[in-house]
Amino acid sequence: MRTQIDFLLGNEAVSVSGIAPELTVLEWLRGRGRVGTKEGCAEGDCGACTVVVAEPNGTGLRYRAYSSCIQPMVTLDGRQLLTVEDLAEPGPNGTLMLHPVQQAMVEHHGSQCGFCTPGFIMSMFALVHQKWAHQPMMRSEGGQNRQAINEALAGNLCRCTGYAPIVRASRKALMAEGPDRFERDEPLTLERLNALPHRESLRVSNGKRQMLVPRDLDELLDLLSHYPDAVPVAGATDVGLWLTKDLKRFETLIYVGDVAELREIVTGPEFIDIGAAATYSDALPVLTERFPHMRTMLSRLGGLQVRNAGTIGGNIANGSPIGDMPPPLIALRARLVLSSKDGSREIDLEDFFIEYGKQDLEPGECVHKVRIPLPGEDLQFRTYKLSKRFDQDISSVLGAYALRLDGDEVADIRIAYGGMAGVPARAKAAEAALIGARWSEEAVDEACKAMAGDFKPLSDWRASAEYRMRAAQNLLWRFYFETTGQTDGEHR
Numbered sequence: 001m002r003t004q005i006d007f008l009l010g011n012e013a014v015s016v017s018g019i020a021p022e023l024t025v026l027e028w029l030r031g032r033g034r035v036g037t038k039e040g041c042a043e044g045d046c047g048a049c050t051v052v053v054a055e056p057n058g059t060g061l062r063y064r065a066y067s068s069c070i071q072p073m074v075t076l077d078g079r080q081l082l083t084v085e086d087l088a089e090p091g092p093n094g095t096l097m098l099h100p101v102q103q104a105m106v107e108h109h110g111s112q113c114g115f116c117t118p119g120f121i122m123s124m125f126a127l128v129h130q131k132w133a134h135q136p137m138m139r140s141e142g143g144q145n146r147q148a149i150n151e152a153l154a155g156n157l158c159r160c161t162g163y164a165p166i167v168r169a170s171r172k173a174l175m176a177e178g179p180d181r182f183e184r185d186e187p188l189t190l191e192r193l194n195a196l197p198h199r200e201s202l203r204v205s206n207g208k209r210q211m212l213v214p215r216d217l218d219e220l221l222d223l224l225s226h227y228p229d230a231v232p233v234a235g236a237t238d239v240g241l242w243l244t245k246d247l248k249r250f251e252t253l254i255y256v257g258d259v260a261e262l263r264e265i266v267t268g269p270e271f272i273d274i275g276a277a278a279t280y281s282d283a284l285p286v287l288t289e290r291f292p293h294m295r296t297m298l299s300r301l302g303g304l305q306v307r308n309a310g311t312i313g314g315n316i317a318n319g320s321p322i323g324d325m326p327p328p329l330i331a332l333r334a335r336l337v338l339s340s341k342d343g344s345r346e347i348d349l350e351d352f353f354i355e356y357g358k359q360d361l362e363p364g365e366c367v368h369k370v371r372i373p374l375p376g377e378d379l380q381f382r383t384y385k386l387s388k389r390f391d392q393d394i395s396s397v398l399g400a401y402a403l404r405l406d407g408d409e410v411a412d413i414r415i416a417y418g419g420m421a422g423v424p425a426r427a428k429a430a431e432a433a434l435i436g437a438r439w440s441e442e443a444v445d446e447a448c449k450a451m452a453g454d455f456k457p458l459s460d461w462r463a464s465a466e467y468r469m470r471a472a473q474n475l476l477w478r479f480y481f482e483t484t485g486q487t488d489g490e491h492r
Contacts, residue, residue, distance in 0.1 A: 001203040001212070005073055006196045008080040011185075013192065016073060021204050021211030021253055022243040025051060025068035025076065029083060036084040036118045037068055040157075042244045044070045044237055044306055045392065047156030050119035052126045054080040054182075056193060061186050063129035064281065065122055067155070067305040070240025072233065074213050074255050075309075078198025080189060082182075084118035087125065089181060100180060101125050104172040112160035120156050123304070124170050127152040129182070145174060154391040155303015211253040217261040217339065220254070220366065225341045227252045228363035234262075234277050235309035237302065238318050262313065262368065270374055273337075276313025276367040283312055290374060294328060297385045301325075303392045313367045316352065319359045319423070322395050322462075326353070326424035328383040330416040331400035332372055339368040346371070356422030378404050380483045384475050388462065395419055396463035399475040403439075403483060410434045410443070417472055419463070420455040427454040430476070444480045448473040 004017035016028070026049045029037050040048035044067035051068045053076065054061045061080070087099035098106065101124045111117040127148065149170045158166065182189075202213035211233070214220040224230065230252040233239045242248045256262055262277035265286055272290065274283050280301060288295040301307060301324050315325045316336070326349065334349045341364060349370065352360050361367070375381065383400040387393035398418040404411045413434050415427040429450040437443040457468035480486075 001201045002197065003203055003205070005077045005202065005204065006198055007076040007078065008189070008192060008196075010080075010082060010086040011189075011192075013196070017204070018206060019073060019204060020206045021072070021074075021209050022249065023073050024240070024244065025066075025071045025073060025081070028073055029068065034083050034085055038115055038118060039069055040116070040119075042069045043241050044302075045155075045157070046116070047119040047123065047303065047305065048116050050122040050156065050305055052082040052122050052129075054082065054189070056190060061189060063126050063182075064308040065126040065152075065155075065305050066309055067303075070236050070244060071309065072211065072236055072240070072253075072255065074202060074204055074211055075236070075257060077202055077213065077258070078193065078196050080193060082122070082125070084121050087121065099125070100176040101128060101169075101173045104169040104176075105166070108165045108169040108172060110161060110165040110169040116156060116158045116160075120153065120158070120166055123152055123156050124166075124173055126304075127170065128173050128176070128180075145171060149174070151299055152304055155305045209249060209251055209253075211255055213255045213258055215258055215260065217259055217368070220256060220259050220262075221339060221341045221364070223254055224366055225364045227254070230254045232256050232317070232366060234311040234314040235279060235306075237306050237310040238314065238320075256366070257311075264369075267374075272372045272374065273369050274312055274372070275369045276317070277311050278313070279309060279311055280307035290372075291328075291332070291381055293382045297324060297328070297383050297398070300385055300387075300391060300393075306392075312370060316349070316370065317359065317361070317367045319353060319357065321356060321422050321424060322398070322419045323424065324385060324395055324398055324418065327398050327416040327418045328381075328400035329370060329372065330424060330426060331383070331402040331414045332375070332381065333402075333414065334373070335371045337368040337371060338362075338365050340365040344368060350416075350424070350426060353423035353425070375402075376404075380404070382479050382482060384478060386471055386475075394462065397468050397471045397475070399472060399479075401476070401479040403479075405439055408438050408440075410437055410439050415447075415476065417455070420457045420468055420472055425455070427451050427472070429454045439480070439484070441480070444477060448476060451476070 004015045006015050038048040040046035049069040050065050052063050054063045088096040091097035201215050204211045231250045233253050233255045234257050256277050262275040264275045265278050266273045284298050312325050315323045330350045335346050336349050336352050337346050380403040385395050386397045387395050400416045402414045413431050415430055418424045430447040433447040433450040457465045459465045
C-alpha cells in the first residue's frame with residue numbers, strides 16, 4: 001500500500017504522509033496557512049468551510065462543493081482541491097484579477113462581516129461549473145435559475161446579508177459569458193491528475209491509528225476480514241462528527257468511497273442497483289427519473305455539500321431511526337445485498353434494522369448495494385419530510401407511501417416511517433386496515449386509528465410523541481388527498 005496522499009492543491013502537486021487518519025481537510029488547510037477557509041460549526045452545517053474538489057469525470061472534470069470540516073484528508077487522493085485563495089489570478093502591474101464569482105459578490109454587496117463569504121464563493125464557483133448551469137435556461141432570470149441557486153446555497157448560512165445580495169451575485173455569475181481559466185486549463189489539469197500515483201490502495205497512519213483506502217471490492221472484503229472491528233467511512237457526514245465533536249478515535253478506519261464496485265449505479269430491466277458508496281448527488285438523477293416525488297425530499301436531505309459526500313449505503317448502515325432514505329426505500333420494497341469474503345446474501349431492507357443501534361450485519365460483512373424494484377405504471381408513491389427548518393435539517397417525522405389500486409379498492413399499500421420508533425418501520429396495522437378496503441376517507445380514518453397500535457413514539461427536542469403520532473396520521477391523509485385529487489380535503 002502507498003503511504004502518502006497525492007493530490008493537487010490549486011495547481012501545486014502535494015504529497016502528504018504521516019498524518020493522523022482523522023485529520024480533516026479544514027485542519028490541514030489552516031495548519032498550512034490557507035485560512036480563507038473558515039471553521040464555523042465543525043459538523044457540516046454552516047458552509048463556512050466549503051471547498052471545491054475536482055475529479056476526472058469521463059473526458060472532463062467534475063467540480064463539487066464539500067464541507068472540509070468533516071472531510072478526511074484521504075478523500076483528496078487523486079483529486080484537485082480548490083479553496084478561495086485559488087480563484088483570483090495575477091493581473092497587470094502586480095494586481096489581482098478577481099474570478100467572476102468574486103467580482104459578482106463585490107458588485108452586488110454580497111459580503112458584510114465576511115466570515116461566511118469564502119464558503120459562499122466556493123459554493124457559487126461549483127454551481128457555475130456544473131454542466132447544467134451553462135445551459136441557456138440556467139443563465140436566464142427564470143425560476144429554474146433561482147431553484148438551482150437556492151439548492152446550491154442551502155448549505156451556506158449567513159447572519160448578515162439576508163441572502164438577497166448573494167442570490168443576485170449568483171445570478172450574475174451564472175450569466176457570465178465564456179469559460180473561466182479553470183475550464184480553459186482543464187486539459188492540463190486532467191493530465192496532471194492522471195499523472196498522480198493514486199490508483200494503488202492507500203494506508204495513512206501516524207503510528208497507532210490508521211485509515212485504509214482499498215480500490216476494489218475484493219480488497220475491501222479482505223481488509224474487513226482482517227480487521228473485523230474496523231469502522232467503515234464513506235461520506236463521513238456521520239463519522240466525521242464522531243471525530244470532530246465526540247473526539248472518538250478508532251484504531252482502524254476503512255474509507256470505502258473509492259471502491260469502484262460500491263460507487264456503481266446500474267439500471268436493469270427490473271431493478272435499480274445503487275452501490276453503497278454512491279453519493280446522494282450521484283443517485284438523485286436516477287431516483288428522481290423513476291420516482292419523481294422523491295425529488296423534494298432528496299433536495300432537502302442536508303445541504304448540497306452533504307449530498308455531494310453522503311451516501312445512501314452509509315445512511316442505511318448507520319441505522320439511525322431518523323435517517324431519511326430507509327422509509328421510502330422500505331415502502332418501495334428495496335432489498336440489500338450484503339457481502340463478505342464468504343459470499344453475498346440478499347435481505348429485505350426492513351429486516352436489516354433489528355433494534356435501535358443494532359443491524360443485521362455480521363463481522364467482516366459490508367453493505368454492498370441497495371436493490372430497488374422498478375415500479376409499474378399503477379404504483380402511486382409519495383414521501384414527505386417534516387422538520388423544524390425546511391432546508392438542511394434532521395426529520396422529526398418522515399413518511400413514505402406506495403399504493404396500488406384495483407379499481408377503487410386497495411390491492412396493496414406499504415406505509416413506512418422514520419422518527420416513529422427505534423428503527424425505520426412499517427405501519428403494518430394501518431396497512432392491514434386498508435388492504436382490500438375501498439380507497440376512501442372512511443378507510444383512511446380506520447387506518448389512522450390502527451396506526452396508534454403500530455408505534456409508541458418518543459418525545460425529544462425535535463418533537464413530542466403526540467406531535468409525531470398526529471403528524472404521521474396527517475401525512476397519510478395528505479397522501480390520500482393527493483392521490484384522489486382532493487387538495488382541499490379536511491383532516492378527520
